[in-house]
Amino acid sequence: MSKTALITGITGQDGAYLAEFLLAKGYTVHGVKRRSSSFNTQRIDQLYVDPHERDSRFFLHYGDLTDSTNLIRIVQDTQPDEIYNLGAQSHVMVSFETPEYTANADAIGTLRLLEAIRILKLEDKTRFYQASTSELYGQAQAVPQDEATPFHPRSPYGVAKMYAYWITVNYRESYGIHASNGILFNHESPRRGETFVTRKITRAAAAIRHGLQETLYLGNLEAQRDWGDARDFVDGMWRIVQQETPDDFVLGTGEMHSVREVVELAFNRVGMPLTWSGKGVEEIGRDAQTGEIRVQIDPRYFRPAEVDILLSNPAKAKRVLGWEATTSFQTLVEDMVDSDLKLAARAVAAGDTEFGHA
Ligand code: NDP
Numbered sequence: 540m541s542k543t544a545l546i547t548g549i550t551g552q553d554g555a556y557l558a559e560f561l562l563a564k565g566y567t568v569h570g571v572k573r574r575s576s577s578f579n580t581q582r583i584d585q586l587y588v589d590p591h592e593r594d595s596r597f598f599l600h601y602g603d604l605t606d607s608t609n610l611i612r613i614v615q616d617t618q619p620d621e622i623y624n625l626g627a628q629s630h631v632m633v634s635f636e637t638p639e640y641t642a643n644a645d646a647i648g649t650l651r652l653l654e655a656i657r658i659l660k661l662e663d664k665t666r667f668y669q670a671s672t673s674e675l676y677g678q679a680q681a682v683p684q685d686e687a688t689p690f691h692p693r694s695p696y697g698v699a700k701m702y703a704y705w706i707t708v709n710y711r712e713s714y715g716i717h718a719s720n721g722i723l724f725n726h727e728s729p730r731r732g733e734t735f736v737t738r739k740i741t742r743a744a745a746a747i748r749h750g751l752q753e754t755l756y757l758g759n760l761e762a763q764r765d766w767g768d769a770r771d772f773v774d775g776m777w778r779i780v781q782q783e784t785p786d787d788f789v790l791g792t793g794e795m796h797s798v799r800e801v802v803e804l805a806f807n808r809v810g811m812p813l814t815w816s817g818k819g820v821e822e823i824g825r826d827a828q829t830g831e832i833r834v835q836i837d838p839r840y841f842r843p844a845e846v847d848i849l850l851s852n853p854a855k856a857k858r859v860l861g862w863e864a865t866t867s868f869q870t871l872v873e874d875m876v877d878s879d880l881k882l883a884a885r886a887v888a889a890g891d892t893e894f895g896h897a
């Protein structure tokens with residue numbers, strides 16, 4: 540009998556890759572998607588099969604992490620062997636603008652799903668994966684960070700995810716649910732949301748190359764992150780859930796780079812290397828050949844509290860799960876730029892002048 544998985548956040552970057560990964564393993568996959576006034580299924584359209592066809596293994600259900608009756612009904616209808624809770628208001632900066640909603644979806648949403656398992660008496664059947672984050676470390680208490688590093692979140696998002704982390708541990712300890720946290724460091728891909736910094740940069744470099752944008756405005760260029768490839772990370776999620784004993788794992792590359800390095804790599808890749816001048820908010824990145832201004836600082840993108848450095852120690856994942864990141868930082872950024880160059884070329888052909896303005 541093939542296994543059944545339920546994925547919240549299926550329309551997001553990770554949800555789309557995880558759905559593909561599980562379908563390839565023979566799973567039946569159910570996804571929770573939000574009602575939206577415009578299309579939000581671009582990342583999974585290629586997976587859609589007419590549900591009237593007999594061998595369809597991919598199904599979507601309208602739902603929302605803020606609606607517990609809806610979640611209970613979906614869990615009851617789908618009777619999943621595994622739930623992957625990837626749904627979240629996942630943007631750190633946006634969480635400062637919408638803190639209450641972020642707490643509702645990211646923190647209480649996790650509780651609602653765990654309660655659904657309990658209410659439906661699925662504790663012995665359904666395994667649970669929680670999309671925890673390196674943002675839990677925030678103002679890092681040690682470098683690198685591993686499963687034993689204390690948490691100090693620095694945003695409403697991080698604080699909401701801290702509740703979700705602990706309620707997952709608590710339901711494991713209290714009710715014996717096979718519930719695990721993956722503490723994932725930043726992971727990116729050509730499917731990354733357009734307002735996260737890597738994608739914002741790769742789209743802008745491609746748009747500038749194609750004459751669709753003049754300048755890229757950014758916040759803190761010195762922030763450092765441990766950036767991996769999302770396609771590696773969904774494999775890690777699955778491995779966590781397959782463990783006999785539920786547990787919490789850090790997934791990351793063990794390598795750290797700055798936002799500035801992403802900018803430099805992306806502009807090199809499109810053949811427009813930059814030179815820097817000025818300091819702080821006055822800093823400017825110019826096209827090394829023409830002198831045109833390509834990168835400027837906009838303090839609007841500074842966060843009320845910043846996370847300066849995040850660096851993983853993924854040794855436990857390697858030892859226990861046999862998992863490790865395979866894509867280098869340079870390959871990842873270049874892959875994203877190449878994909879955005881194709882999209883930009885298509886936008887030019889279609890007369891779409893909005894491309895790149897994330
Ligand atoms: P995305 O922002 O790409 O996707 C988030 C998903 O959650 C989307 O499908 C979105 O739907 C859905 N969603 C948002 N709010 C709700 C809600 N109220 N009810 C139901 N679904 C909702 O995130 P990623 O794919 O990058 O990340 C997946 C998860 O992993 C998130 O929980 C994120 O916080 C966490 N994470 C991500 C990391 C990363 O580097 N990518 C690192 C560590 C953790 P819609 O498409 O309609 O907006």
Ligand code: GDR
Nearest residue numbers: 629631672673674724725734735736737757758759762840
């Ligand atoms: P992050 O990712 O906050 O780490 O959260 P993001 O790409 O948004 O920011 C990374 C760093 O870049 C700096 N930065 C900018 N960020 C954005 N978005 N836009 C800018 O213009 C800009 N300029 C500089 C930020 O200040 C920050 O330091 C991501 C999300 O996927 C979370 O859901 C996830 O939990 C964590 O990664 C791990």
